[in-house]
Each structure stands twice: as C-alpha cells, then as structure tokens.
Amino acid sequence: MGKRRRAARRRTHPALVGGAVAVLVGGGAIAAYTLYGGGTHADAVGDAKPVPKGPPTAAEVRTVAEGFLTAWGAGNAARAAALTDDPAAATKALTGYRKDARISAVTLTPGTRAGAKMPFSVKATVSYGGKTKPLAYASELTVVRRASDGEVLVGWAPSVVHPDLGDGDRLVTGASGTPPIKALDRAGGELTPAEFPSLAGVLDGLREKYGKTAGGKAGVELRLVRADSAASKDKGTDASAKSDPDTKAADKTLVTLSKGTPGTVKTTLSPTAQATAEQQVRARERASVVVLKPSTGEILAVANSNAGGFNTAFQGSLAPGSTMKIVSASLLLEKDLASIDKPHPCPKYASYGGWKFQNLEKFQIKDGTFRASFAASCNTAFITQAKELSDDALTKQAQEVFGLGRDNWAVGVSTFDGSVPVQKDASKAASLIGQGGVRMNPLNVASIVATAKTGVFRQPYLVPPDVDDRTLAKASRVLSGSAQSQLRELLRYTATSGTAAKAMAGLGSDIGGKTGSAEVDGQKKPNGWFTAWRGDVASAAVVLEGGHGGESAGPLVAAMLRAGGG
Template sequence: MRSGAKVAVIGGVFAVVVGGVGYGAYNVLDGLGDSGVGGGSDAKTTSQEVRTGPVTKDEIAQTSKNFLAAWAKGDAEVASKLTNNAADAASVLTQYSESAHVTKAVITPGAATGSKVPYTVRATVSYKGKTKTWSYDSDLTVVRGLTTGHALVDWKPSVIHPELREGETLETGESSTASIEAVDRNGQVLSKEKYPSLGGILDELRKKYGEKAGGTTGIETWINSANADGVDKTLLTLVKGKPGRVTTTLDAKIQAAAEAAVKKFDKSSVAAVEPSSGAIRAIANNPANGFEPARSAAVAPGSTMKIITAAMIIQNGLGSANSPVKCPSTVPWEGVTFHNLDEFSMPAPTLKTAFARSCNTAFIKPVLPLGDKRDTALHDEAGQYFGIGQVWRTGIATVDGKVPASEGSETAASFIGQGKIQMNPLNMASVTATAAHGQFLQPYIVPKSLDNRTFATANPLPGGVSAQLKEMLHYTATAPEGTATQAMASVGGDKGAKTGSSEIDGHATSDSWFTGYSNDLAAAALVQSGGHGGDAAGPVVAAVLLAGP
C-alpha cells in the first residue's frame, strides 16, 4: 500500500503522519512504503536548500515516529533510510526479523528529553514452533544530517537493543553452550532477573562450565560477541535446556544488598570478598549491563592506595602507626608540587592520624630517604604482599591491578593512588582483605577444583604490619576526625575503612572511592565522578558490609 492510501490508526494510541496519511506506530503496520517516509539517509540532495542548526521538537517527534513505525512493521529498508548510516542500520534491522526471528513488535515511545526519545519494545520471537514475548527498553537520538540537513536517527546498534554493540549480531536458535543453574554458597539460585549485575557473569560461567556441569542446550535469543573469544549474551530463553548446577562463592543476601546500594548512584560499582578465604561474595554495577567496572575497570584508586603505601612505609622502617610524621599543606617532588585537599595541614600528626585525615603529603615525605629504591618500593610491596600485578584466575574474566615501577613525579603520585596505578573495586576489596587478614588470598568465584586452575599467591605480611594497618583502618572508621567515620557509623563489629578520591583527566569532579571491612567481609566501591570518597562510595560499601556476617 503506497502513500496515497489511507490506513487506520491502530488502537488510537498515537499516529504518525507521513504525506497526509496516518499510521498506527505501535504495531506491525501495513501500508508504510518507502515513498511514504520523509527524510532519507544522509546522502546529499541538490533539489532544496540544506537545513542547518539543531533539530526542532517537531522534527524529533516526526522522525522518531516514522522510524519506530517502519521498524515495528519490519521494513528494514524504510527504517534504515531514516538513519544517518543506512547500510549498517539495514543490516541490523534485517537481522531483527531474519536472524533473531522477531515476528511482531509493539513499540511504545515515551516523552522525549531533548533530542533523545526512550521507548519500550514488546516483541514476539518465534522459532521452530516455539514462541515467546520479549520486552525491553531502549532509546534513540535524532540529529541533523551532515549532508542532507534532514532530521535523522543517529544510528548505533543499541537503538535496536541496549546491550547490542558495534560488530555484534542478534540470533535466535539452538544455543551453542549448555545451560547452567548457578547457585550461591548456600544453594540459592542466582538469576539475572533477580540480580541484574550478574548477567554477564552468569553468561561467562555458562560458557566455561556448563558442559562440565552436565548441562544441555536449549532455544534462545542471544547477542553474538564481536570477539572470537568473547561471551555471548543470552537475552531470552524460549526453551530451557537441562541446567548443570554450578556452585559459586556468591552470597545472595550480600549480592542483593550490593545491587540495591549501587542503584543509589549513577556509574557506581562494588565488590566484596571474604578475607579469610578470598571468596567473592558480591559484585554489582550500575548500570547493570554492558561494561562492568567492579571487575574490569583500570583506574586510579586515589587515597585508598595509602593502605599499601602505609605497609611499605612500615616495612621499610620509615615509620609506624603511632610514629610522628609531617603533614604540610604542600610538598615538592622533582619539580612538581603535591597538595592536600583544600591545602590543609596538621600540626603534629602520627602516621595513623594522617591516614585518617588522608593527608597526601604525609605519605610522600617519609619515602624520600629510600633513595634509589623509591621508584620500585611500592611496586615490590604490592606484588610481594598484596598479590597486585600477578595473574588472578578467579573463574571469570577480571582485570588485575597494576602498580608499575615509576620515576620522577609519577613515583610521588603513585604513593597517593594517582599516576600509573590502576585498580578496580575487586582489586581494592582484596587489598583491604589482605590488610585485615594479614595474608593475601586470591579472590575467586568458583572453586579451583572445577577446572584445576592455579591461584596467585603472595607472602604473608610481616609480623606487626597487619596489626598496624588494622589499627589505622579502624581509627579512620571510628575517630571523630576520620574521613570514613560518618559512612561507617551504622556498621558494627570489628571494622575499618579508608576513603579516596582520584582526579581523572577531563572530569570536573573526582571519582569517589571507599574501601572497608567488618568482621569477615571486605568491600570496595567506585562511583565515577562521585566526589569525596565518604559521600558516594562510602554509603555503598557500608550497605554491603551491613549485609555480611
């Protein structure tokens, strides 16, 4: 049916108007031919003046409705011409019906925020006589075409599904990996529906251990990873395979607390481990899908790094928890001046009180006597006693922390968690667990007996060092001047903590870091652009610790 024909609006929810003809845009539509859609892909035309400037409210509404209508109908050609990358859009939109086997789509848009239009997709997937409803949310952005001046959908694969990335494909069929039933340490079933942050982890555990656990395949809709060794993401299960049982170290109660805690802050993540065993008890991220900073970030940890720096100072005979140190407002190091927050100073601090106030200069000045060892001392301490820089085989993909040898001003920066230091919450939770337990035990999420992998090891902290670190962490979490005291006020038991904030190039606000322990649970959190450690990351860690033993 061409653009001159009349089509009834389906359901009366809304209509898009193209060439004077109304189309119901909430169902699989009839009658939306390519001559009935204005706009076109971003190819230059000469028949009219090219429009410039920001897209208007009307253009946003019209273009988004037209695109969603064509997509809902299953007309990949028409929908793709309403984007600024017709070729790539047509390929993904065609997959939606031909590879993902979507036979129907009802798309409900929400109110636009600027040029961004959110919507809910309620699709029907059918494969070999099996049918199931598939619902999810996504959004699109309308932009001005660079050559045509038309208002167009800014094409990216996430327009079709929020977890779809460049180079990935959608497919429905018999799964290539065996199903699993992942359970926590107490036998409670873990699902991505109940614990959204575990989606990627559960997919990875399935790929690695499903067959070993005796699982069989089912019929599913999934995203094919763009990497040959990547993990496919299951989006919908039409027919369940027989699941093999995989027991993890996770604790459902602690995981639930972590999931709730990260939802309070955008771009937040947290990990928790058990100091006495290294068992990972929780991993959570907000947003819950896509990149997982809790186990995969590699960013500066700020002053939480002072846990390792303090251990280095004590072990090298440069100070102790209760020995006096100097905390001037600034300290020079090879042509660079390092500052305390708001240029504060302390008149007569000990290493413990300087740690509690997070005095940067007090953790740079004592290291000056190390001479030639200054550039490698922190690297050696981190690797030999905290397991940082070694290869962790946790049972899932994780990014190992890095404390490289340095030189010049970067050496001083590394002592306060800046420079080339790279950590994520799982790394810092392990650092805190090591300080509390006195011995590094590599974090893991499934037992090594499952695949006979080798765990990383490190030397026990020398006598007295762990006790002093615990004393400093406890003081920071309980003393009136401690930067972690407010956040840890509700946490009971044997406890300790350290705050941190790290400056990131191009970010107006620093990242918020916090790490702490209570009894036999250690946790660390990162809130990107969250500011002071105690303000954002602190409450996340406290909520997780409260769920522990």
C-alpha cells in the same frame, strides 16, 4: 512545445528522488520523509544552495526518526538503512534482526524527543520451531546532520537495534550452544536474578564459562551473542584481550522459547551477605560493593545499584582515591620512608613534578607521626616522599605484594584486576594517593584490605578452583613482617580514631578501615570509597559522586561487616 517540456519535467521529477518516502501513522498523524541521493533537488536543476549546518531541528529529528522507525517496522531494511549515516552496517543489522533473530510483527512507537535523541519502544514476536514468545524493550536513536552535505540522518549504532548491543554483537534465535546453569550459593541454595537482581550479569557469566561442562542441555533462546573482538575482560575495556569466557562480556539471554536442562555450578556466595548487599545498594544511587573472606579469598557477596547493568563491582575501572594509600603506605614502610610512630611531614601543600598538591580543606598536622597522617588521610604525607621512590616502585609493590595489575585473576567470571602503571613526575605522585593512572574496582580494593589484614595475597574467587582445576593467581612475595604489622595497626587506628571511625563504630576490636575520595573530571562531587575488615570478613564499596567516602560508602561497608559471612 512548452507544454511538452512542462509535462516532461513533471514526469521526470520523481526520477530525481534517489531515495524513498517513508510514512508513519501514529497518534493520528502522518509524517513523510524524502531521501535524496547524490544531491538535493535544487542541485539537480542547477540551483545550488548552501550546505545546512548546525544541529537538526525538532521537526527534522521527528521526521527522520519516524521515517526510520516506519521502514524498520515494515521490514524494509534497505529503506531504513538508507536513512542512517552508515547504510551498510545498518542493513546488516536490520536484516539479521529478522533473519537470524527470528523477530517479526515489529511495532515501534516513538517516545518524547529530547534534543536530537528519540526514545522508542519495541514490541515484537520471536518465533522458532513452532514456538513463539513476545519481546518488548526500549531503545533510542540519535539524529545527526552529515557535515559533507547537511543531510539529516539517524546516527547509526548497534544499540539502536537493542540497547545492549555493541560493535560486532549479534541477536540470534535458536538452540543455544550453551546450556543453562543452576548457580548455587555456599549453603546449596539456588541463586536467581529474581531474588538477587544484582547477580543477573554474574549468572550470565557463570553460564558462559561453565554451561557446556556443568552437565546441562541447551534450550531454544533469543540470545545476544558478543563479538569476539569486543573482549572487555575482566580487564576493563581492553579490546585486545583474548576471546574466551574469561576475557569478554558474557552472552545474554533475552527470551527463552523453551527451557533447557540446567547444569549445576556451586559458588562461594553467602545468601545472607548477598541479601544484605542487595538491600544496601537498592537504598543508594550508583553504589557497588564486594564482600570476601581474607583467609581464603572466597567472594561472599557482590552487588550494584544498577541491577542487571554494568558490573562496576567486578569490572569497573575507577580511580580508588585514598584507599590506594594502603598500598602506598606498605611501600613507604618497607622502604623505611615512614614508620608508624615516627615524625612524618603533613604540610598543607606539597609540590612534585610541577603540580601543587593539597590536603582536604588544606589541613596540616604539625609535628605529627605517620600514624596521625594516615588516620587523617593526609595527601601530602605521601607526596613528600615521591622524590625518594623510583618511577616503578608503586607498580612493583602493587603487583608483587597485592597481586594487582597482572591481568591473571581467575575468579570464575569476568573481572578487571586493577591497574597501577609506571608513571613519572606529577602523575607518579598522584598515583600514591589513588589518582593519576591508578584504576580499581570494589573487588580489587576489598582484596587490598584483605591482604593488609593477613599479610598474604589470596586471589578472590567466586567459583572454587577445584570445579574446573584452574590455577588461582599468586603474588610473588609477602609483606615484610614489620611492614605488615605496622600497616595493620594503621588501619585499625584509622577505624577506631581516624576518618573511618564514625562508620566503624560498634564493630568490635578486630577491625581496620580506610576512607577514600577520588576526583573525576566533569563531576561536581568525587566518588566516595570505603574499605574495611571485621574478623574474617572484608568489604569495599564505591558510591559514584558520593563525596566523602566515610559518609557515602562507609555505612554500606559497615552494614556488610555486621551481616558477616554466614
């Protein structure tokens, strides 16, 4: 009788395993992972154990990651998904990987573990209509411990399948619904990501918007198709933005199996300026720059250090620091709260709304003028005036005069158009010096200095509006004559005798500029900003964690102004 019971126990033991065993062969090692469904083996036989806690161990990370990658590579979506913390989502994505994206012969190679993260490389084949092309890329997964039962699983995210995938995005292979385009610069030359790496995302955006109307014919491609709900317009990461080519990130071509016939889209980009911009950002880490013509709004160049990555220059949402003082100064000048050569306070400290603000290195200007305060980038010169301003004064100035924060720019590709929200108390004062809730990118800041130069907001654009008869955004009013002339002189003086002077040296007399530094929580050094004009060329740049803007972003902008708009 005892023997029969022991035999029965041995026969029923596999039935207690509610999952699967995944085996990965690589580097001469074999790893196995057993997934228990509903509870542990100990639970099944009545010997309850405490729920494991804490981060996964190195062995657990390797075992789970290798088990997941083995199942995925073998084409067993259900088994791979069972090793994640979201089996339903993982099953859908991994099934679509083969069915919709037509990806086969998948080889997944684990890299070197870093904590709970496991990087891996992907080599596969994309096939459609008798045509095949290789696919290769790198991704990573994170192993987590489920709080409810201590189970160690892959933390599911779409980026596991491909690093560019977001929620709701899909990989699809087939005849592309959007024909390719040939983008031309202002001189008629072709713009390619091979020559201008920073334009990869911009060219994707141009194709998304103009591909169907530019006269081309679609080819066969593996494409990353963005979710309608993943709209991050021009407007930062606003998921409520409407779904159209101007209000979501562009779809992306990953592999071309057969080329279509491209249509032609002309842009305002200058080949000379763009080449200089590419060179300048390659020489720096985490830099972004925009160049435009103040007299027209034409964008002459756009570049980011992370070529092919997020387009911070157009879509970034960052505190602009003291470059925002251009807008704030225009407000004080129009409200008669400051005048260029009249006395203006610049103490070491100024308090408002319960916060104590100070100047860089706690400097002060005794018996100084507003000209001196602006040129030295005195924070307290603005904070002291906060009590005289309504809560919505800066917001109205930004919208009505500088065309910012209305989400209505029609550049030709996705952009974030700046945000200057109505704020109260300390945040209201902080907004005057480009902190608080104010958010900008180099495109916005270049537009600000261009408006200051001419006195009139001209919406920046990359594609001439007559290409598709779109309407460019307009400001509801212009700066008063007195405020505009004083603001222009403030910027000229700053570029010749203030914080911007070192970077702007040797650029002539028709110049103006402003430095900026923006503190960011968690960063050791602030983001460095700089914006300036020279003649009919304006530029703005940010260097993330660059420190003082005059030293980090200033030389970049100066190089762009020297290159000009040819």
